[in-house]
Amino acid sequence: MNTADPKAERPGLxxxxxxxxxxxxxxxxxxxxxxxxxxxVLGGFTAGVIFWGGFNTAxxxxxxxxxxxxxxxxxDNVFAELKSTVHFTNRSGVRASCPDCHVPHNWTDKIARKxxxxxxxxxxxxxFIDTREKFVDKRLELALHEWARFKAxxxxxxxxxxxxxxxxxxxxxxxxxxxxxRFLFTGEKTCIDCHKGIAHRLPDMRGIPGWQ
Amino acid sequence: MIRQTxxxxxxxxxxxxxxxxxxxxxxxxxxxxxxxxxxxxxxPMTPTRNTSEKEVRNYPEQPPVIPHSIDxxxxxxxxxxxxxxxxxxxxxxxxxxxxxxxxxMDRDGQFLASxxxxxxxxxxxxxxxxxxxxxxxxxxxxxxxxxxRAAPGGRR
Numbered sequence: 001m002n003t004a005d006p007k008a009e010r011p012g013l014x015x016x017x018x019x020x021x022x023x024x025x026x027x028x029x030x031x032x033x034x035x036x037x038x039x040x041v042l043g044g045f046t047a048g049v050i051f052w053g054g055f056n057t058a059x060x061x062x063x064x065x066x067x068x069x070x071x072x073x074x075x076d077n078v079f080a081e082l083k084s085t086v087h088f089t090n091r092s093g094v095r096a097s098c099p100d101c102h103v104p105h106n107w108t109d110k111i112a113r114k115x116x117x118x119x120x121x122x123x124x125x126x127x128f129i130d131t132r133e134k135f136v137d138k139r140l141e142l143a144l145h146e147w148a149r150f151k152a153x154x155x156x157x158x159x160x161x162x163x164x165x166x167x168x169x170x171x172x173x174x175x176x177x178x179x180x181x182r183f184l185f186t187g188e189k190t191c192i193d194c195h196k197g198i199a200h201r202l203p204d205m206r207g208i209p210g211w212q
Numbered sequence: 213m214i215r216q217t218x219x220x221x222x223x224x225x226x227x228x229x230x231x232x233x234x235x236x237x238x239x240x241x242x243x244x245x246x247x248x249x250x251x252x253x254x255x256p257m258t259p260t261r262n263t264s265e266k267e268v269r270n271y272p273e274q275p276p277v278i279p280h281s282i283d284x285x286x287x288x289x290x291x292x293x294x295x296x297x298x299x300x301x302x303x304x305x306x307x308x309x310x311x312x313x314x315x316x317m318d319r320d321g322q323f324l325a326s327x328x329x330x331x332x333x334x335x336x337x338x339x340x341x342x343x344x345x346x347x348x349x350x351x352x353x354x355x356x357x358x359x360x361r362a363a364p365g366g367r368r
Contacts, residue, residue, distance in 0.1 A: 085284060174264045175280055178307070197286055197293070205291035210302065212295040212326070 059114065065097035071124055074098070077135045081200045101157045101199065102146070109153075140203035147192055155191035162191070242347050261341040266309075270354050275337035276309075282340050287333055294334045295327070 011019070032040060061067060069075040079098070082088050087096040104110050129135040150157065164184055169177040183189040193210065196202065205211035246252035260281040267277050285293035297306035315331040316323045 173262045173280060175262075194296075197291065198284065202286050202291040204289075210296055210305075211291060212299045212302075 059110075062114070063099040063103055063110075065099075068098040073124065073129050073135065077129075077132065078200050085199050087199050096161065096199075100160070104153070104156065105160055139201075143196075143200075143203050147196065150192035151190065158191040158195070258342040258344040261343050267341070270352065278338050278340040280340065282335070287335060292332065292334070299327075 069079045103113050123129065129138050167180065169180055172180065244252055261279060262281045264280050267279055269276060287293060296302055297308040298311050300310050303310045311327060315327050318324055318328045319330060
């Protein structure tokens with residue numbers, strides 16, 4: 001034991017981290033002396049594919065009904081309400097699941113929405129709506145967010161399935177045909193203007209345009 | 213002796229009658245051949261009449277029936293889907309008939325500015341109609357027909 005006390009000689013953690021970073025940087029900016037260029041390019045490509053694929057897979061995992069309803073806030077409130085609507089069960093057996101309406105399909109918009117959704121993770125951790133009462137109290141605010149989003153993107157998530165071009169109004173009820181002809185085809189209104197509350201129960205609608 | 217014979221005969225008759233009733237399957241237009249102590253298969257759901265054409269009322273006080281589908285319409289403390297077309301201010305856009313002025317009246321006969329709370333829940337009186345064949349026909353005759361029959365020459 002002829003060495004001195006290591007504690008006395010070792011620099012602090014911050015200093016060591018800094019030294020390590022400088023050394024790493026020096027390695028990174030220098031040319032490779034060991035690996036072939038091909039190995040680096042191919043290795044980089046493969047790593048990129050794996051990283052990108054992994055990222056997208058993880059992202060898609062958060063984009064499923066199973067994931068959404070793994071929180072009791074969603075399962076007991078909005079998902080329970082969805083179950084009685086035409087978007088859950090219907091004659092043809094096509095189901096719109098949570099992300100079909102609540103997450104944009106377009107990649108950049110999807111990422112933006114996913115970043116926004118980190119607030120919802122925060123809300124879950126701190127129990128913003130962890131009881132039915134809290135959820136009902138907050139329902140109007142949450143609904144207003146969704147209506148604003150649909151209004152801003154011209155009900156894009158509706159139109160991912162329901163296109164005005166493919167709509168055969170002769171197959172619709174006279175009431176629906178008249179309304180679609182007058183308001184949808186002219187662009188005067190967008191889907192969400194009339195079709196609020198089709199998948200979940202409505203909040204207190206006083207003061208909402210078109211409602212009493 | 214006569215009395216005893218009568219009682220025996222009565223008991224025998226009741227027993228025979230009960231036996232026959234139990235053995236016999238009652239067939240009625242509504243129940244079909246299902247025994248009385250059994251529950252038959254539920255008839256299939258019928259589609260809702262969805263023509264949006266007004267139906268004639270059978271008597272003046274009849275709440276008009278709803279000539280369209282109201283599946284999923286929410287009518288509760290929070291909202292009233294019917295009123296988003298039938299409210300006074302909404303009829304311009306919807307071209308739907310306005311809720312009758314009688315619905316603005318409270319129980320003291322005072323007219324309120326909007327629908328009276330006691331008339332808020334539409335489906336308590338107004339109901340959609342199914343497209344179905346009634347199992348028993350109805351011989352209801354409305355008052356106009358009755359009056360014209362009573363009038364001289366009404367049968368001509």
